Amino acid sequence: MTDFELVSLLREDDHGAYREIYYRYTGLLYAHAFSKLQDRDEAMDVVQEVFSTLWLKRSVIQFQLNISGYLYITLRNRILNIIARKKIQSEYLTSLQSYLNKAxxxxxxxxxxxxxxxxxxxxxxxxxxxxxxxxxxxxxxxxxxxxxxxxxxxxxxxxxxxxxxxxxxxxxxxxxxxxxxxxxxxxxxx
The missing domain is CATH 1.10.10.10 (Winged helix-like DNA-binding domain superfamily/Winged helix DNA-binding domain)
Structure with a gap:
């Protein structure tokens, strides 16, 4: 089946189409997530979140590109959010440590x-x-x-x-x- 056919079936709540999309793209998405996050568990979690979102929003998502483009963009955005959150946490911990070291x-x-x-x-x-x-x-x-x-x-x-x-x-x-x-x-x- 083509991606276009799978997306059409997915919109009709077809679990088989969802599984096929999952198996087709999970490895690629995981490899990309791991290359950016350098944490296996975190990479798997973010990929699972992407697929959970795909299923939950299957009837309202407008695929302007193709399914692979949608999945990649969703993954990229989630990875950027994780990196930004880690940066904020790191800055907060540094600030807190600095404060504790002061008189x-x-x-x-x-x-x-x-x-x-x-x-x-x-x-x-x-x-x-x-x-x-x-x-x-x-x-x-x-x-x-x-x-x-x-x-x-x-x-x-x-x-x-x-x-x-x-x-x-x-x-x-x-x-x-x-x-x-x-x-x-x-x-x-x-």
Missing amino acids: SADTDFLTRTNQLRSIIEDEIIKMPVRMREVFELSRKNHLSHREIAEKLGISEKTVKDHVNNALKILRLKLGFFNYVIFLIFLKNFF
Whole structure:
């Protein structure tokens, strides 16, 4: 069958015509894609996308050239899009690396530390009064459980329970990552 006949059948949803076009052109398109992308998987993916598009748009595509020209142009455009996307990604990664290497990373860290401190303070304020009082004496004033118990006239077990419950609340509210940072930098926050 000629390409013209295959295209006519393809427009009529003929799966056999589609398969014939696929087998006729997939090797050539793959070789071209691989020569440009230098990645076997990526080349096969882009060829598959071209054929998927051909099937999905079979009834609306206007073949002004021949089927091989259409497939080649579609492939070329997709390859150019991939190359442009890779270039943008590369530029972004270079820019990001440059940013991270600058001293402004310290400013960003301080900003995030202040934001985290504010979030922690808000969560501490929301705690029940006695729990908040015990937690602040433990973490801000660095008193032992025994000292807090004596100061407030409660048992050491109650102090321990209040501190543990306060830490559970913070862990839930802050999420695991921020909670770990909170524990590491606890002394710096207060």
